[in-house]
Amino acid sequence: MSTGPRGQTGPAFVPLARPDMGDAELSALAEVMASGWLTTGPKVKAFEAAFAQFTGAPEAVALNSCTAGLHLSLLACGVGPGDQVLTSPLTFCATANTVLHAGGTPVFVDVDRDTGTMDPGATAAAVSERTRVLLPVHYAGRPADPLAFRALADARGLRLVEDAAHCIDARVDGRRIGTIADFTAFSFYSTKNLATGEGGMVTTASSEDADWMRVAALHGLSRNAWARYAPGAPAQYDVEMPGYKYNMMDLQAALGLVQLSRLEQMQAHREALWARYEAGVVGLPLVRPAPLPAGWTHARHLYTVLVDPAHCGWTRDALQVALAREGIGTSVHFRALHLHTYYAQRFGLARGMFPNAEYHSDHSLSLPFWSGMPLADVDRVIETLDRLLAAAP
Ligand SMILES: *Cc1c(COP(=O)(O)O)cnc(C)c1O
Numbered sequence: 001m002s003t004g005p006r007g008q009t010g011p012a013f014v015p016l017a018r019p020d021m022g023d024a025e026l027s028a029l030a031e032v033m034a035s036g037w038l039t040t041g042p043k044v045k046a047f048e049a050a051f052a053q054f055t056g057a058p059e060a061v062a063l064n065s066c067t068a069g070l071h072l073s074l075l076a077c078g079v080g081p082g083d084q085v086l087t088s089p090l091t092f093c094a095t096a097n098t099v100l101h102a103g104g105t106p107v108f109v110d111v112d113r114d115t116g117t118m119d120p121g122a123t124a125a126a127v128s129e130r131t132r133v134l135l136p137v138h139y140a141g142r143p144a145d146p147l148a149f150r151a152l153a154d155a156r157g158l159r160l161v162e163d164a165a166h167c168i169d170a171r172v173d174g175r176r177i178g179t180i181a182d183f184t185a186f187s188f189y190s191t192k193n194l195a196t197g198e199g200g201m202v203t204t205a206s207s208e209d210a211d212w213m214r215v216a217a218l219h220g221l222s223r224n225a226w227a228r229y230a231p232g233a234p235a236q237y238d239v240e241m242p243g244y245k246y247n248m249m250d251l252q253a254a255l256g257l258v259q260l261s262r263l264e265q266m267q268a269h270r271e272a273l274w275a276r277y278e279a280g281v282v283g284l285p286l287v288r289p290a291p292l293p294a295g296w297t298h299a300r301h302l303y304t305v306l307v308d309p310a311h312c313g314w315t316r317d318a319l320q321v322a323l324a325r326e327g328i329g330t331s332v333h334f335r336a337l338h339l340h341t342y343y344a345q346r347f348g349l350a351r352g353m354f355p356n357a358e359y360h361s362d363h364s365l366s367l368p369f370w371s372g373m374p375l376a377d378v379d380r381v382i383e384t385l386d387r388l389l390a391a392a393p
Contacts, residue, residue, distance in 0.1 A: 014380060016329040019195040020266055020372040021255075028254040035250075040218070043250035047257050048201070054260060055178030057203035059210035062253060063217055066165045066187030066200035068246035070098040070135075072216055073183035073202055076209045077133050077159040079104040086126055087135040087163075088118040088144070089336040089357040095137055095163050096337050104132070108338055108349070113356040114290040116304075116364070117144035124152055133159045138167035138177065140333065140366075141193075141299030142292065146172055146180040153182075161185070166301035168193045169267050173295045178203040188252070193266065193301055193371070194259045196252040217246035266371035270300035276375055277303045277367065280382030284389055285312035287363075302333055303369040306360070316363050318393045326384045329368060336361035 044062050052060040063069050079102040089108040096106040109123045116139040136144035153160040165187035170177045178184045188199035220243030281288050287306035307316040320330050336357040338349035
């Protein structure tokens with residue numbers, strides 16, 4: 001028992017997620033603070049090298065967000081006015097927003113009803129003369145069939161960019177996420193499996209594109225002058241292009257290096273939490289995450305169930321409110337983008353156009369899940385769900 005969010009006494013609040021930070025992260029931050037160099041410098045270089053080694057990608061470019069990574073990836077693919085990018089409506093708005101930032105047009109393709117990931121068959125049918133890039137999203141940590149999208153991109157002369165904000169550690173038939181697409185964008189936002197507060201990374205096999213990205217991420221300063229942002233740099237610089245301010249700080253990279261060294265342990269705990277949820281939810285009238293094909297692994301970012309009134313008598317929204325009253329935090333991943341005002345109005349989209357994405361949008365509920373979460377908290381969530389679902393709302 002402890003003091004709850006409103007000061008009342010009761011079981012402690014079970015949050016949806018928290019950053020999993022410990023003493024090692026604290027001392028890594030203190031070391032950077034004491035070094036006198038806070039922004040892009042040696043820690044960023046070391047984090048890029050460690051991340052490239054971790055994924056097996058030839059190049060890793062550290063940025064201040066996954067959003068920045070998606071934007072620069074699309075620009076590196078040459079996306080501009082008139083170009084279409086095929087993407088999932090079941091994602092965070094950043095995925096489609098960055099297509100617009102690049103000057104292109106996002107075109108939504110419905111997801112698979114079971115997995116929530118963009119359907120390769122529907123994607124092939126949506127390719128037009130104006131399509132330039134495929135942008136699938138690895139939903140909740142489940143790979144969005146990247147080998148199918150790679151084959152489609154190659155067959156149709158398209159580029160492949162993956163939104164891997166949810167998918168830092170997954171494999172498909174022995175190939176790691178980060179080594180399949182032309183560009184793979186990862187997020188280190190506070191709630192993600194590896195957190196630096198804000199932060200992101202793009203992996204690519206092209207050193208030319210990686211070099212361009214590093215210049216574009218720092219005002220467009222020439223590679224040579226870029227060193228100005230590192231200790232002992234030359235005073236002169238040259239502007240090659242009107243770049244962006246997308247660089248990662250050493251403060252973030254120091255956190256990232258520690259988190260990366262702990263990732264295997266953190267992922268193992270997510271695996272244990274996942275198994276405990278699966279064992280509990282199997283006895284409830286909820287739809288569990290779809291099983292994976294043999295030879296695939298899942299990054300275990302979110303444990304998301306589907307709350308279908310036809311099965312359990314509850315709407316997702318009513319169950320979410322009831323859980324919040326019981327001190328259990330949940331979230332919706334995601335309200336489909338075509339149901340948001342901007343996308344609906346700008347592109348003339350409406351309910352009914354992407355029925356599978358709408359099914360997830362209406363019914364999905366992400367339960368508390370983070371790498372520092374006690375296993376006992378899963379039991380508390382399951383017991384609460386069991387009690388609530390046994391009674392009509
Ligand atoms: C978190 C997230 C992003 C954006 O990541 P940032 O690092 O916050 O920019 C993009 N796509 C998806 C699917 C996400 O969940």
